[in-house]
Amino acid sequence: MSMKSHAFNTQGNSGIRPTVQDQTGFTLIEILVAIVVLSLGLLGLAGLQAASLKNNQNAYFRSIATQQAYDMADRIRANLAGVAAGSYDALGTNTPANPACIHLVAGCTAANVAVTDHSQWNTTNGRVLPNGQGSVDCVLGPGANCSNDPNAVRTFEITVQWTERTAGGNVMGAFVTRVTP
Numbered sequence: 001m002s003m004k005s006h007a008f009n010t011q012g013n014s015g016i017r018p019t020v021q022d023q024t025g026f027t028l029i030e031i032l033v034a035i036v037v038l039s040l041g042l043l044g045l046a047g048l049q050a051a052s053l054k055n056n057q058n059a060y061f062r063s064i065a066t067q068q069a070y071d072m073a074d075r076i077r078a079n080l081a082g083v084a085a086g087s088y089d090a091l092g093t094n095t096p097a098n099p100a101c102i103h104l105v106a107g108c109t110a111a112n113v114a115v116t117d118h119s120q121w122n123t124t125n126g127r128v129l130p131n132g133q134g135s136v137d138c139v140l141g142p143g144a145n146c147s148n149d150p151n152a153v154r155t156f157e158i159t160v161q162w163t164e165r166t167a168g169g170n171v172m173g174a175f176v177t178r179v180t181p
Contacts, residue, residue: 061162
């Protein structure tokens with residue numbers, strides 16, 4: 001029986017042992033990959049922050065529009081004589097000249113108060129909202145007929161509009177509410 005000896009090469013294919021100098025570039029690549037991954041994460045976080053700020057601004061405008069609509073509802077409730085006279089039946093998006101008679105109790109009619117309310121309200125809409133404007137219309141509601149009958153029950157639709165920024169460009173935002181004084 002013959003015995004053959006087998007030699008095992010533990011030094012690799014080239015016959016040269018790997019040294020520390022042969023592997024120095026490997027950790028540099030790992031660091032570069034980690035920097036790229038971290039950079040992408042930070043870019044995503046910055047985009048999320050920008051979207052959050054934009055949505056927060058739009059929510060703020062909706063909140064202001066809601067307050068403005070309720071402001072006009074309170075003005076309508078405060079001038080029931082003007083409501084009965086039909087002074088609030090069709091207030092457009094224009095801003096009329098303020099008759100400035102509020103401080104003159106004797107010289108201010110219910111119709112003048114309605115014009116003052118309309119002027120002050122739309123001036124404020126334009127100041128607190130981008131391209132803000134509002135309108136009030138008498139609409140048919142339960143028992144409403146929007147006539148000059150002082151005993152008629154009127155329901156008013158109050159609309160506040162403004163310009164909102166979206167990803168697709170500027171669009172008109174609107175808040176609409178109804179009130180029966």
